[in-house]
Amino acid sequence: MQTTGAIQDTGKSPETGRLMTGAEMLLECLGREGVDCFFGYPGGVTLPFYDALYSHHIRHILVRHEENACFAAEGYARATGRVGVCCATSGPGATNLVTGLVDAMMDSIPIVAITGQVTSKLIGSDAFQEADTFGITRPATKHNFMVKNVHELPQIVHEAFYIAKTGRPGPVLVDIPKDVFQARGHYTPVDNIHLPGYRVFTEGHTGQIRRAAQLIWEAERPFVYAGGGIVAAGAAPELRELVEMADLPTVCTLMGLGALSSSHRNFISMPGMHGSYAANMGMTECDLLIALGTRFDDRVTGQLQQFARHARVIHVAIDPAEIGKNRTPDIPIVGDVKRVLQRMIKAMQELEAEFGAKKKDARRVWWDLVRGWMEEHPYDRSRDEKIIKPQHLMDEIDRLSNGQAIVTSDVGQHQMWAAQLIRFNEPRLWLNSGGLGAMGFGLPSAIGAQMARPDKLVFSICGDGGFQMSVPELATIASHALPIKIIVMNNGYLGMVRQWQTLFYNNRLSAVELDCFPDAEKLAGAYGFKGRTIDKPWELAAALEEAVKEPGPYLLNVKVSPDENVYPMVPAGGAIYEMVLGPPQPVAVA
Amino acid sequence: MLQTISILLENKPGALLRVTGVLSARGYNIESLTVAKTFDPELSRMTITVDVEDRLRAQVIKQMNKLVNVLQAVDLTDAPAVIREMVLLRVRCPQESRTAVLKEAEIFQARVVDSSVEGFAIEATGDPEKLDEFIDVMRSYGEIEVTRSGGVAMSLESKKLKLQPPVPAPAALQTT
Numbered sequence: 112m113q114t115t116g117a118i119q120d121t122g123k124s125p126e127t128g129r130l131m132t133g134a135e136m137l138l139e140c141l142g143r144e145g146v147d148c149f150f151g152y153p154g155g156v157t158l159p160f161y162d163a164l165y166s167h168h169i170r171h172i173l174v175r176h177e178e179n180a181c182f183a184a185e186g187y188a189r190a191t192g193r194v195g196v197c198c199a200t201s202g203p204g205a206t207n208l209v210t211g212l213v214d215a216m217m218d219s220i221p222i223v224a225i226t227g228q229v230t231s232k233l234i235g236s237d238a239f240q241e242a243d244t245f246g247i248t249r250p251a252t253k254h255n256f257m258v259k260n261v262h263e264l265p266q267i268v269h270e271a272f273y274i275a276k277t278g279r280p281g282p283v284l285v286d287i288p289k290d291v292f293q294a295r296g297h298y299t300p301v302d303n304i305h306l307p308g309y310r311v312f313t314e315g316h317t318g319q320i321r322r323a324a325q326l327i328w329e330a331e332r333p334f335v336y337a338g339g340g341i342v343a344a345g346a347a348p349e350l351r352e353l354v355e356m357a358d359l360p361t362v363c364t365l366m367g368l369g370a371l372s373s374s375h376r377n378f379i380s381m382p383g384m385h386g387s388y389a390a391n392m393g394m395t396e397c398d399l400l401i402a403l404g405t406r407f408d409d410r411v412t413g414q415l416q417q418f419a420r421h422a423r424v425i426h427v428a429i430d431p432a433e434i435g436k437n438r439t440p441d442i443p444i445v446g447d448v449k450r451v452l453q454r455m456i457k458a459m460q461e462l463e464a465e466f467g468a469k470k471k472d473a474r475r476v477w478w479d480l481v482r483g484w485m486e487e488h489p490y491d492r493s494r495d496e497k498i499i500k501p502q503h504l505m506d507e508i509d510r511l512s513n514g515q516a517i518v519t520s521d522v523g524q525h526q527m528w529a530a531q532l533i534r535f536n537e538p539r540l541w542l543n544s545g546g547l548g549a550m551g552f553g554l555p556s557a558i559g560a561q562m563a564r565p566d567k568l569v570f571s572i573c574g575d576g577g578f579q580m581s582v583p584e585l586a587t588i589a590s591h592a593l594p595i596k597i598i599v600m601n602n603g604y605l606g607m608v609r610q611w612q613t614l615f616y617n618n619r620l621s622a623v624e625l626d627c628f629p630d631a632e633k634l635a636g637a638y639g640f641k642g643r644t645i646d647k648p649w650e651l652a653a654a655l656e657e658a659v660k661e662p663g664p665y666l667l668n669v670k671v672s673p674d675e676n677v678y679p680m681v682p683a684g685g686a687i688y689e690m691v692l693g694p695p696q697p698v699a700v701a
Numbered sequence: 702m703l704q705t706i707s708i709l710l711e712n713k714p715g716a717l718l719r720v721t722g723v724l725s726a727r728g729y730n731i732e733s734l735t736v737a738k739t740f741d742p743e744l745s746r747m748t749i750t751v752d753v754e755d756r757l758r759a760q761v762i763k764q765m766n767k768l769v770n771v772l773q774a775v776d777l778t779d780a781p782a783v784i785r786e787m788v789l790l791r792v793r794c795p796q797e798s799r800t801a802v803l804k805e806a807e808i809f810q811a812r813v814v815d816s817s818v819e820g821f822a823i824e825a826t827g828d829p830e831k832l833d834e835f836i837d838v839m840r841s842y843g844e845i846e847v848t849r850s851g852g853v854a855m856s857l858e859s860k861k862l863k864l865q866p867p868v869p870a871p872a873a874l875q876t877t
């Protein structure tokens with residue numbers, strides 16, 4: 112029995128336990144962590160591991176590129192909250208994982224990545240397929256490990272899972288040399304996690320929580336700014352209770368969509384660069400900003416000096432380093448947002464009699480103002496008779512999903528329109544690369560999501576650019592007959608870049624035209640499933656319905672108006688109330 | 702202004718790089734860094750001197766505290782603390798100034814660790830400013846060669862360090 116997790120480097124194995132190879136130990140650990148499937152791609156140094164896997168019950172999904180193994184693991188993790196696992200060989204396999212790791216880091220997604228490494232005695236010799244994975248991935252992970260000895264393998268693997276899923280979740284990589292996979296050792300179950308420098312704050316400061324509760328009752332113009340932390344903490348029920356109790360207008364960030372149901376009457380929309388007028392005006396005019404599980408990202412705040420300029424700020428975050436990073440809060444609360452909200456709700460109940468009714472009139476005026484903004488400038492859902500507008504496409508997907516489907520998105524204009532126009536009635540339905548904005552995320556993440564949630568309708572919305580970054584994964588989808596509905600919003604451009612060139616670079620469209628998109632029917636057909644291209648607005652609804660009805664995968668290539676821009680838009684560096692609400696109106700020439 | 706950071710971290714491969722990575726990722730140049738293991742051989746104590754903008758100092762400390770291998774990072778810049786550094790210095794000096802050099806060394810409470818016809822090797826400790834002066838003075842006697850250790854610092858506040866106790870692993874990991 113190990114009493115501490117201190118690395119035992121004695122070369123002597125504990126006397127007890129079953130004798131097995133490192134590869135078998137790893138599988139044993141994955142099993143104990145409840146891993147039912149993982150995503151990977153084999154190679155020379157992981158051969159011993161894949162050999163052990165051959166006769167093991169854990170399911171391995173062979174992707175077609177390691178980057179997609181990590182994205183798929185993220186899709187799995189984002190859709191369930193469980194740790195997603197991916198695996199790659201040394202050298203190029205490991206370097207291919209890096210984008211996915213950084214993506215998981217930026218969005219706080221629990222991932223354990225296993226990489227093979229060259230045999231211990233070759234490390235540092237520029238051996239074939241050697242890369243300094245430990246060094247390369249250090250800033251790309253929450254933490255990483257290199258296993259030097261088979262006896263320390265179980266402890267490290269369980270610590271990796273522990274770090275990945277506790278506190279602010281994130282990716283953890285375990286680098287395992289080939290000889291460690293092959294070495295034999297006695298496997299003893301791990302009975303504690305020994306990480307003396309790893310602290311997780313959960314409860315929040317009692318006094319601050321009480322003060323926050325009082326401020327919420329006392330505010331005349333309170334506004335909730337809820338982020339991905341609510342989703343990560345499973346705090347959606349608490350958020351809802353809080354919001355209903357004090358009747359608070361609420362925005363959910365790009366990462367937080369679904370934290371409060373989009374159909375909830377207190378839900379305003381998404382704030383930020385492409386957020387709604389009401390969301391951004393609410394942020395600007397509120398006198399109390401209640402920031403929950405969120406990090407004041409620059410895409411949300413715009414120019415910081417002008418952000419929530421009249422407001423006092425309550426900031427609840429599990430990561431102390433986020434508190435005061437971009438905005439100094441009046442009430443900082445470090446803790447697990449679920450736990451903190453439970454306690455805050457309790458404190459509010461206690462104070463309700465005293466303060467609850469006081470600001471009723473002011474609150475009504477505030478709500479009128481917010482509703483006014485919502486009615487004044489709702490999102491554009493306009494349609495056209497001749498051409499499919501992107502908004503029309505998202506509106507139709509929204510109709511079919513009805514707030515229930517899982518929607519993964521790639522990065523670009525389609526992502527913003529999807530975030531604006533599709534409702535998510537629960538957390539873990541909207542999966543997108545928020546912090547990193549990594550094109551190529553949309554398709555592989557849908558693989559992970561569909562594996563994790565076979566019961567769910569999964570849409571994968573991609574741009575014609577991003578789709579082509581992960582096109583090899585059509586093979587993975589076909590091979591497992593995953594009934595993902597791949598919807599390509601085809602505008603013939605790297606649309607989001609084109610939008611910036613149009614608006615800020617005199618419409619000099621440089622390297623953004625995407626000619627030569629493959630024929631969707633033939634492409635899908637080549638993989639053995641159905642596909643279709645449409646470009647008529649009257650075909651859209653039926654085509655989407657057909658895709659959804661199809662029992663297998665479906666590739667629907669939707670040609671949309673190429674010149675559409677996403678609005679509202681806060682120009683980079685601007686204050687969020689300085690929104691450009693739409694294209695310049697044509698001026699009648701006399 | 703220079704910031705002095707004292708860090709207690711696990712004595713593990715890569716731990717040092719994680720800490721310096723917090724600084725290098727933000728483009729900061731480390732002025733000096735010392736590290737050695739503590740009483741407990743599983744832990745190291747590190748002192749870093751670095752030039753960080755005032756408004757980002759707290760953030761840097763938080764980022765370091767966030768590292769899994771770091772038990773505690775504290776900013777000693779404005780806190781009660783002693784900071785000491787060591788200098789090894791060789792000075793080449795003509796016969797006639799040998800006594801003067803020895804006299805100066807004595808004033809700075811430095812120790813001669815080697816003596817030859819060419820000059821002396823001298824060891825001095827003190828706060829970094831005092832050592833700057835010492836070096837200036839020695840330079841006035843002749844050609845010098847200097848190695849500095851970088852600061853080692855110790856807080857004079859009795860801050861309690863809360864150690865994270867081992868966490869019991871979930872039952873599922875233990876049963877066979």
Ligand SMILES: Cc1ncc(C[n+]2csc(CCOP(=O)(O)OP(=O)(O)O)c2C)c(N)n1
Pocket residue numbers: 521522523524525526548549550551573574575576577578600602604605606607608
């Ligand atoms: C890997 C990667 N490379 C480049 C970018 C920069 N980028 C952001 S959006 C975008 C255009 C995406 O085009 P498309 O996939 O067609 O989506 P659209 O904007 O047209 O909806 C680009 C190139 C990125 N986000 N990720």
Ligand SMILES: [Mg+2]
Pocket residue numbers: 523574575576600601602603604605606
């Ligand atoms: Mg496009």
